[in-house]
Amino acid sequence: MQYVMLTFYFLITVLLTTPSVDPCYNYTSLDEPWRATDYFVYNNNYMCDYNVEWNGWYRMFYNGQNTQMPESCVNNGMCGTYYPLSLNGTHPQLEDGVVTRQVCFSVGGCCDYRSHPIRVKACPGNYYVYEFVKPIVCGAYCAVPEASNQSTPSVSTTTETIPHIEFITPPITTTAPPVDPCYNYTALDDLWRRTNNQHSSQIMCDYWVSWNGWYRLYIQGQSVQMPDTCVDMLSCGTHAPLWLMRGHPTVEDGVVTRDVCGHWMNNCCYFQSNPIKVKACPGGYYVYEFVRPSACSLAYCADARNINITSTTVMPETSTTTETTAETTLPAPEIFYPFGSAAGDTINAAVDDGSSSVIQLLSPFLFFGRTYQQIYVNNNGHLTFNQPSSSYVPYSFPARGSQDIIAGLWTNLDNSVRGVVSYHQYTSGNVLTRATRDINTHFPNLTFTASWVFVATWDKVSYFNLTNTETSFQVVLISGGNFSFLLMNYGDIAVTGHPVQAGYDTVNSTHYFVIPESINGSFISNLRNSSNVNVLGRWVFRVDGEPRNSILNIAYSNISSDPCYNYESLDRPWRANNESLSLH
Incomplete structure (x- = not known):
């Protein structure tokens, strides 16, 4: 009787955890070149998937090309992070359906520590989808730059109907906002964010802003966008100005994810900040789902080209409603013993x-x-x-x-x-x-x-x-x-x-x-x-x-x-x- 009950419980569990929609056609594209196993972190600017709000299934790309997670350990400092995350074993086959795989990272040996397991599925068309979850450490999921040296889903011997591309759910479906952000955003009109505001005496930092939802950029009421080319250091009212990598999307692209870089020490991407979502809207403007940058002092820029500025007075607006700032000098806590x-x-x-x-x-x-x-x-x-x-x-x-x-x-x-x-x-x-x-x-x-x-x-x-x-x-x-x-x-x-x-x-x-x-x-x-x-x-x-x-x-x-x-x-x-x- 005990074995029957255990078997029944197992069947119920599988049924409850099987996706209601095939994730092979309902996923979010994840194309972030810094995830590559050959991408070494410089200057300790580590990326951290612990801070990402993972939701649903993801397909990995590398500069637009299909790729997959590595199946063996990756050295510390690669994949844009200190703790690279890889699969501890091989990918599934088509006939396996949705499987659970262990994720590991290395500290002193090879895959000597484990993160939370994830679900993986092999899909027709020789690609995989992953149900990523928040890892236990400040690490990042890795991508193999060239997936050909890894396993690929075996071709099924049975005839399988693959949906025509027009009928495949776009990749953004799983994270598409319930309300179109093109018509549901916060206007961000901070004169100090303009790209020609250089060497400001008051350094701003977007790390301390409580970002929530989508934003549209303005300068004195004129619609602008983030710069998508490198911005000079000490511009935009901050130390390391943030600009958008890989350009803006088109209206047809829907919601996309873009990497954000901060220019410092003559390196246009010295700071690899947290990625953001962007959408192109009818009417020729963009909206951005800004998130807390990776450090201070970094701030999102507003491209001031072709904009008429009626005043050169820089008054900080957005960041004055912050939680706190690192410049605030606070007394030592009472629990401290005498020092200094x-x-x-x-x-x-x-x-x-x-x-x-x-x-x-x-x-x-x-x-x-x-x-x-x-x-x-x-x-x-x-x-x-x-x-x-x-x-x-x-x-x-x-x-x-x-x-x-x-x-x-x-x-x-x-x-x-x-x-x-x-x-x-x-x-x-x-x-x-x-x-x-x-x-x-x-x-x-x-x-x-x-x-x-x-x-x-x-x-x-x-x-x-x-x-x-x-x-x-x-x-x-x-x-x-x-x-x-x-x-x-x-x-x-x-x-x-x-x-x-x-x-x-x-x-x-x-x-x-x-x-x-x-x-x-x-x-x-x-x-x-x-x-x-x-x-x-x-x-x-x-x-x-x-x-x-x-x-x-x-x-x-x-x-x-x-x-x-x-x-x-x-x-x-x-x-x-x-x-x-x-x-x-």
Whole structure:
């Protein structure tokens, strides 16, 4: 009876997940050359499919030519991203119908990590369609530049009627807006966006605009369009002006997706921003579904050629209704321990990818069974014990490597442009009193007195090549008696497209922890609103080696309410399947 029920359930599941419309003729075209397996990322401008609102089925193209996903692992840094996503296995055959395939990405080996699975179908005409979903990391789905070296759908031996092209649903159907955006848009009339507004004293940034829906561009009431050729740096009221790649569509094309580039450092596409949708409308104008760009300071341009400007006054309009700006100077959160020159900190050299010199600890620090007498504060957001590190791309924990590392926020930071990295250690005074109070509050079952505190602070440090960003956090080491603790305090954290990670890892990964959502730069700003001790922005760990208490308060107060971090521990030896029931 059990097998019958399982079989019935399986059949029901397949029926419910079979597409109601054949995706071979109802898909969205995905033609983005940066997805190619031979496209290497320069300047750390990584694309991120985690931020894409995937909906329905997609067919992959490369410069208009049919292509497909790779079936083997792809090296880091290819496909326009840091974590390239490929199929972990072969494509299906025509007779297989819709199948589920595992998607993988590489960190230290080949396809050693898995993302969410996707559905795939082989179609008549030797192409595939994919039901893409949001990956688990800030990676991107890859495309093989020449699909001929990959598998192709086998030709069916049965006669199959292929619809004539006029009767095939256009590719845009699955994502076509319910209301025609040609007649349902927001007018965007910002004089500062014009292409001839150069070297403006007020730098604008569209990253902070809450984009929603479709927009039509104007300059002083005159209809204009985005430029579709490279725009000079420091134009359009911003640092890196955004222009449209591959030209505008025609009315017959319907809604299309276009890549967007930002000109910087004499590279017309130095910033590969997030793609947008565009539609050509009857009447000779265009509408754009603008989205948040990949960084600051980037802004969408309005082509000012053949436009009469009646005033040269540049008044920012759209971006004044923003959420916040990176230029805003906010005080350090109350959870921060004293830092800076006023606290007597030693300041790291303002060098990109630099580190402190070796710091001799005034008291030994016990970290999961290993006692250290020295430490290094590395500018890219992490602490190491045996040697300095210039690494700006975090490896995934657990790495099962040969070093202990504490990652407050391991990413590509640059204190040579903005911000200060500093440190201080204490063996007496108010800081020890505060540390004693904090630990006894967070660990009420312990009686603890701090005898040594080490505070490392990253204050308003910018990301590499994103000079308008500011990120602030602390790593605090506390010891006393046989106890050691680690505090991570988070202030304002700017979002980023750089790979990121917060947590710690040990030799052979006998102990490790990754703060939830800290591996995605798009959500990294949530760190200041997360905690495992009910103090927003603070994470606390016992790290002397006692495994039961290394991570406390199992029910995390992370705002996501994800049960992976919000559960009750159930540790009852009698539940083991090797325990027999004894009756007396």
